Amino acid sequence: MDLDVTSVALFASKYEFSTRVPTVERQVQRRSARLFLVNMQLNTHDADRCDSVVELEDRDAHQAVPAAEEDVKQDTNGNRYGWRFWIIFTGLALSALLSGLEGSIMATALPTILADLGAGENYVWVMNIYFLTRHPLYGQLADLWGRRWLMISSVAIFTAAGAISGTAQTTSQLLAGRGLQGIGAGGINMLVDLIICDLVPLRDRGSKTALLFGLMTVASAVGPLVGGALASRPGMWRWIFYLNLPTGAAALLILFVFLRVRKPGDGGGDDATTTVPSARHQLLRRIDWVGNALLIASTTLVQYVLTYAGSRYAWGSAAVIGPLCGGLALLVVFALCEGSPRLCPHPVVPGRVAGNRTSAAALVVSFNHALLAVWVMYFLPVYLQAVRGSTPRRAGAQLLPVVFAFPAAAAGVGAVMARTGGWFRAAHFGGLLVLGVGVGCCSLLGPGGGDAPWVVLEVVVAAGLGAVMPALLPAVQAELREADAAASTAAWAFVRSVGTIWGVSVPAAVFNNRFAELVGRVGDAGAREALGEGGAYEHASKAFVESFASEETRRQIVRVYADSLKRMWQIGVVFAGVSFVAVFFERPVKLRKELETDFGLEKETKSADGGEAAEAKAAQVGAGKGPNGVVRE
Secondary structure, X not given: OOOOHHHHHHHHHHXXXXXXXXXXXXXXXXXXXXXXXXXXXXXXOOHHHHHHHHHHHHHHHHHOHHHHHHXXXXXXXXXXXXXXXXXXXXXXXXXXXXXXXXXXXXXXXXXXXXXXHOOHHHHHHHHHHHHHOOOOHHHHHHHHHOOHHHHHHHHHHHHHHHHHHHOOOOHHHHHHHHHHHHHHHHHHHHHHHHHHHHHOOHHHHHXXXXXXXXXXXXXXXXXXXXXXXXXXXXXXXXXXXXXXXHHHHHXXXXXXXXXXXXXXXXXXXXXXXXXXXXXXXXXXXXXXXXXXXXXXXHHHHHHHHHHHEOOOEOOOOHHHHHXXXXXXXXXXXXXXXXXXXXXOOOOOOOHHHHOOHHHHHHHHHHHXXXXXXXXXXXXXHHHHHHHOOOOHHHXXXXXXXXXXXXXXXXHHHHHHHHHHOOOHHHHHHHHHHHHHHHHHHHOOOOOOOOOHHHHHHHHHHHHHHHHHHHHHHHHHHOOOOHHHHHHHHHHHHHHHHHHHHHHHHHHHHHHHHHHHHHHHHOOOHHHHHHXXXXXXXXXXXXXXXXXXXXXXXXXXXXXXXXXXXXXXHHHHHHHHHHHHHHHOOOOOOOOOOOOOOOOOEHHHHHHHHHHHHHHHHHHHHHOOEOOOOOEOO
């Protein structure tokens, strides 16, 4: 039932909020006002009932002030992270490693897997479906049902899906397993960042995420080496997926035992409907089903176009124009629905997130950063194997310079951000400049020359990516409330997920189209047939090139690969340039030190049981019962 004018006036007169009120007192005010409003919604004709609830909550909440003070406003010394935090962080890191390693280990092994299963031009979908199944729905689910079980279930789904992918005998079975892995990975990636937001103040998030992504980068660099080693032996590529099982089991054990964080209904929070126990159907109504469906449909249609335009279908054909127009139209409808309170009362991407200038600019940077990171990691192995003549194992080892450059740059920028509190804009400018120069110089790589050029460029590109990484999420959240942590983190994770998809499909489309233009230079008819219609990526290996006896044919194939990659790197510079321009729209905001969260560790907040009891009694009073549960007439 909607609040009437009298209720709103009573609320306004009884509670006055000010940003100058101490954090704990402000939390007490919010909690009391929240229960007051909920009670008015439940039964607006009984004012006495509402007053009793407010007095009860006010008294119990003030008794919980010491516990709230510890949870809401943390000090800024270096000792606030205890052993329990670091064990949880280890569990989160293992979970993130599952997802990160799975993405990178496929880089060098994918051609071998596709050749074994006969995937042909559908190779892009083996990667795309892994990222298409991620969406921002997890943000709303985390706010409604909490972080703990959603995180545990995501890791469990990902681990089980690894077994499905490992036992796949056909491309369809592999796609099914990869799709389930994507569902689990989507939850892992979003919830890892969200839980860190719940436990770490905004100013320190850069350093913690830098540490996390540093570990992931090591795994991402080791992944191609492991993938190449396994792919070098017949049938051993299946262990790429089986390796997830012990790591996933360890992560599940740590999370199950130690990840004890508050959930909705335990108290706190700015949204009354989030923290007051509700029926399951009421919670389901708070999910933006329409927005999620529109977003997934539009993303899939655009992805279909990027996958097949220029290789299977001509760019001007109805098979390309139709899905492209449909995808863009659905994207416009999504934007209109998200901006309408009537159509989407609980939007998956709230207007206060997408409409904030700094947040919107940071999301653009995040999208292009994810795109270029995957772009580099998936097509450097093509250069190393098809142009430089490296085996999959050697190509994996040749990506090791990334291990040193990315974590070093990320750790350095994260430390400076934690110390200064407002350096994310400079990190974006500097990192994107280095990244753009590195990607542009990759277009100069050819079949000749020594190892120094590609080693230096790997370091330059990785340093640029690493410098930007820890400044992304803090920039998105810099001007937002802590209550928007889930929505902003979900939007950030989804934008990066779409960027990751495009990081495979966009360069693949450019590469395939350019290769189709140049494949006529190859004199051997059998080679032209194998490399045509999207087969260039599948055959990007030393073994394929050396399968031709003619030295001239081998030289022609290598030259076509090098020239096709050159065009692809040139297009990559455009995306880096767009991100660089977007940084000008970010405001130089000082990152806050205090953490005001409603999803802290249970041990730190369970001492506020008075608040929980008050909320339970509030529900009784609002339902027509007295404070002791006795039904009132």
